[in-house]
Amino acid sequence: MSTGDLPGLLALTFRAMMDQIHEQLAAEGFGDVRPAHGFAFQFLSHRGATAVELGDHLGVTKQAAVQLVDELVKRGYVQRQAHPTDRRSRIVTLTARGWQCIERVVEHSKQAEARWAELVGEERIGELRAALTGFVTDAAHYRQVTLRPVW
Secondary structure (H helix, E strand, O other), X not given: OOOOOHHHHHHHHHHHHXXXXXXXXXXXXXXXXXXXXXXXXXXXXXXXXXXXXXXXXHOOOHXXXXXXXXXXXXXXXXXXXXXXXXXXXXXXXXXXXXXXXXHHHHHHHHHHHHHHHHHHOHHHHHHHHHHHHHHHHHHHOOOOOOOOOOO
């Protein structure tokens, strides 16, 4: 990869950080969490959702989303509840264990950012954050930008 491949460098940075976070999570008792789960947790941290909504967000079929939810229910990260307006549907929400996992990811992300600030300086991290926010804002003019896996 050439140094001019900024999208690739951004992807590698994200991957390296997530690999490190997953190692830390495993050491803290969350060894059964996979990267795909993080995209579901991130979506569910804003609101409960049906399996169909979760599948739409993740870019997978309803069947794959139901399978993912089943897996997360068995592992204790999410629960199904009655839908408030649709008796045929169930809402998936995070459990206390799911929220604990999210809290650990947030803490580890803050630690990673602090390490980056030590490497390049607080000012440059602020500039990077502003620049990336500008890129995301620009992209959002063309289509909704969500945090989801690229399968």
